[in-house]
Structures are given as structure tokens and as C-alpha cells.
Amino acid sequence: EIVMTQSPATLSVSPGERATLSCRASHSVSSNLAWYQQKPGQAPRLLIYDASTRATDIPARFRGSGSGTEFTLTISSLQSEDFAVYYCQQYNNWPLSFGQGTRLEI
Amino acid sequence: EVQLLESGGGLVQPGGSLRLSCVASGFVFSRYVMTWVRRPPGKGLEWVSAVSGSSRNTDYADSVKGRFNISRDNSKRTLYLQMSSLSAADTAIYYCAKHGGSAGVDFFDSWGQGTLVTVSS
Numbered sequence: 001e002i003v004m005t006q007s008p009a010t011l012s013v014s015p016g017e018r019a020t021l022s023c024r025a026s027h028s029v030s031s032n033l034a035w036y037q038q039k040p041g042q043a044p045r046l047l048i049y050d051a052s053t054r055a056t057d058i059p060a061r062f063r064g065s066g067s068g069t070e071f072t073l074t075i076s077s078l079q080s081e082d083f084a085v086y087y088c089q090q091y092n093n094w095p096l097s098f099g100q101g102t103r104l105e106i
Numbered sequence: 107e108v109q110l111l112e113s114g115g116g117l118v119q120p121g122g123s124l125r126l127s128c129v130a131s132g133f134v135f136s137r138y139v140m141t142w143v144r145r146p147p148g149k150g151l152e153w154v155s156a157v158s159g160s161s162r163n164t165d166y167a168d169s170v171k172g173r174f175n176i177s178r179d180n181s182k183r184t185l186y187l188q189m190s191s192l193s194a195a196d197t198a199i200y201y202c203a204k205h206g207g208s209a210g211v212d213f214f215d216s217w218g219q220g221t222l223v224t225v226s227s
Contacts, residue, residue, distance in 0.1 A: 091212035
């Protein structure tokens with residue numbers, strides 16, 4: 001089973017600043033990595049797949065990078081609506097697995 | 107527009123059973139792998155189970171293997187999760203999710219709003 005580890009657990013930033021979230025896989029997942037955003041009371045939303053491809057209607061300020069075992073989600077110029085919990089998920093191997101999440105807060 | 111609507115959650119006693127349903131619309135249901143993901147209170151997302159479009163292939167997380175059964179009825183565009191031998195550790199919001207494509211495209215591009223399962227005496 002591939003274990004996904006996200007850091008930091010909580011990231012405090014201000015609107016307009018840039019946020020960098022990390023995700024590490026216990027074994028290589030190639031580029032089979034997705035990022036999701038979840039706000040309180042809402043379903044998760046797909047942001048990025050294939051490590052760096054933005055999903056439909058996702059703003060350009062969200063950028064995914066990395067391959068193998070190290071991945072990064074960068075959110076440039078944070079907007080108020082970006083404060084949420086972010087999860088990475090690998091789909092290179094079964095069972096599919098998520099990281100434990102990074103909470104982005106003001 | 108893709109829509110996924112879960113139902114069937116509720117309060118159940120330890121050791122009990124429950125069946126969740128997820129009705130899909132807005133896409134050709136039979137063509138896509140479907141998944142259940144859960145989020146326990148105060149914790150992160152956990153993949154639970156998946157079923158292929160034809161129902162030929164299923165897979166389960168170790169934490170639910172032998173207790174949960176995933177199925178689908180393509181004629182009703184409905185995904186199911188039969189849960190048994192429930193314990194407090196199964197308390198969570200359960201989401202159904204659509205995979206992004208055919209086999210091997212195993213990220214989730216659409217999600218339902220979730221249904222809450224509480225296991226408590």
C-alpha cells in the first residue's frame with residue numbers, strides 16, 4: 001500500500017500571499033497524482049490530476065508539479081475562497097490512497 | 107451536468123447493517139468506474155471501495171474487506187454500498203464519486219454531497 005504524507009498539517013497565510021503545499025508518496029506513483037479541495041459542509045472538488053493538469057474551471061493560480069514521490073500544489077495570490085482543506089491522492093497503485101490533508105487558514 | 111445523490115445514511119447500532127445508494131445523472135453511468143470515499147469526523151478522506159462499469163471488478167480497502175459489498179445497477183444508474191458488522195470506526199460521511207475516465211483513470215472528477223453514517227448505541 002502506498003502511504004501519502006502531506007505537509008504541513010496546517011498552513012497559515014494571508015490573502016494575496018502564495019501557499020505551497022507538499023505531498024510525498026512512500027513509493028513512486030509516477031505522475032498519477034491528484035489534488036482536491038474541500039470546504040466545510042461541501043464535497044471535495046478536483047483541482048489537479050496527472051500531477052499538473054488543472055481540472056475544468058480551475059483558476060490558473062492553482063499549479064501542480066512533481067513526479068515520482070514528491071509533489072507540490074502552489075496557490076499563487078490566495079483568495080478568500082481558497083481557505084479550505086487540500087488532499088492529495090495517488091492512483092498509480094491499488095488500493096487508492098489519500099494524504100491526511102493540509103488545512104489552509106488565515 | 108454530472109450529479110450524484112447519495113442516500114441511506116443514518117444512525118445504526120454497533121454490529122448492525124446499512125445500505126447506501128447513489129443515483130447518478132448527467133453522464134453514461136455504465137461507462138465509468140465508481141467509488142465510495144468516506145471522511146470520519148475530524149479526519150481526512152479514506153478510499154473505501156470501487157466497482158468497474160460492468161461490475162466485473164471490485165476492490166476494497168483492507169479496513170472494510172469482508173464487511174462491505176459494493177454493487178451497481180446500470181439500468182437504474184445507481185451505485186450501492188452494503189455495509190455490515192458496523193463499528194464506531196465506520197462513522198463517517200460517505201461520498202460516492204465518479205472516476206475520471208475508463209480503467210486506469212482513477213482520480214475522482216465528480217462527487218456527491220455525502221450521506222452521514224453514525225454507528226452508536
